[in-house]
Amino acid sequence: MMLKDILDNLNIECLNEMQQSALDAYQKGDDLILLSPTGTGKTLAYLLPLTFSLRRDVSGVQAVVLAPSRELALQIEQVFRQMNTGFAVMSCYGGRPAMEEHRAMNALHPSVIIGTPGRMNDHLAKENFDASSVRLLVIDEFDKCLEFGFQEEMAEVIGKLPGVKRRFLLSATDAEEIPRFAGLNKTVKLNFLDGKDDLSERLHLYKVISPEKDKLETLFRLLCCIGNRPTLVFCNHRESVERVGAYLRSKKMLCEIFHGGMEQEDRERALYKFRNGSCHVFVSTDLAARGLDIPEIRNVIHYHMPVSEDGFVHRNGRTARWDAIGNAYLILHAEELLPAYVTDEPDNFVFPEKIPVPPMPEYVTLYIGKGKKDKINKIDIVGFLSKK
DSSP: OOOHHHHHTOOOOOOOHHHHHHHHTTTTSEEEEEEEOOOOOHHHHHHHOOOOOOTOOOOOOEEEEOOSHHHHHHHHHHHHHHHHSSSEEEOTTTTTTTTHHHHHHHOOOEEEEEOHHHHHHHHHTOSSOGGGOOOOEEEHHHHTSSHHHHHHHHHHHHOOOTTOOOOEEESSSSOOOOOOOOOOOOOEEEOOOSSSSSSTTTTTEEEEESSSSSSSHHHHHHHHHOSSEEEEEOOOOOOOOHHHHHHHHHOOOOOOEEESOHHHHHHHHHHHHHHTSOOOOOEEEEEGGOOOOOOTEEEESSSSSSHHHHHHHHHHSSSSOOTTTTEEEEETTTOOOOOOOOOOOOOOEEOSOOOOOOOOOOOOOOOOOOOOGGGHHHHHHHHHHHHH
16 A cells, blocks of 8 residues: 555645654664654554554464553554554453454454453463554653563563564653663654643633632632633543542533543543534643644643653643644742743733633533434434534
8 A cells, every 4th residue: 555545545645754754764674763742643653664564464463562551542543543544453452352352363363463461361361362462662651661560561561462562652752771682673753742842832821829728719710711622631540530530520611531440431522522613622731732633622630740750741742732832831839849840930810800600612522322222213313413
């Protein structure tokens, strides 16, 4: 398949500099590390070389892509399907029965499997697919995948892929050291983080002072002032996400919450509403700081400051993507100091004398729990809504 055909399928005119460099470097045959800011198109930067390395005469799984979250795995699968390469793909992740995925593998015979480390280990341990045919391993958000909590699972997965010849690691932040078990050989490193994309020119930082240590009321007032532009609110703990969400709803502000302890179906519905504009406030842990493709986020609010600079970079990377502009608001108690990693002094956000009422979204999402089995199709639903 030609590159132009794939780009046409994705409605993309041409590759950006980073994507072209990755494709050129990959063709030289070495392992590859690619560092590039959030929102610059890293998924396509590795899916293109991955596609060109797949062979039609091999029937088994040829490439494995590891991602730290279910949402990112699903997103990668969606992009690969849109490329319309003719090769079968599937994703696997926790939160749904592994047996269903095994049945899908037997029916699909995928050339590419995308998955989270834990679920990938499960399938490899049960020999649900033949690992000997896997020649390419991609680790997306490798700095997250190779963190201490993930290392044991990652080492297990890589140890069960004996036939891997090429490795491709990607992230928006660099890792101090890549563990030996990653198996990197002769490696080319492409770094597009330094000076290639100056986020600071497009991202406006604001400091928001909360008179109370409990920042809930300050957050609510800030959201009222921001209006109905898509806004991500980051908390450090799942319990805080639940508490913030409950408080905002008690103040008649529509919002969705998102964290790793939620059922997958609930997470997907929350994301769907945020993406389609029927909810403009999305309260999340750092789970939403990576991988989610929500291109038009205007505001990021740090309800809690992240513990590391990497966390700050990934959170802020959700806004001001490509050449767009965005805002990041840092809510601090009067006695709370800015972390050392915030090198640019933010402007002070000044509340107006009169706080606006909470804005309502322009759209509403309706969920209809019926379908083909109930002899209801899209035309029936459109007809019903038209009559109403």
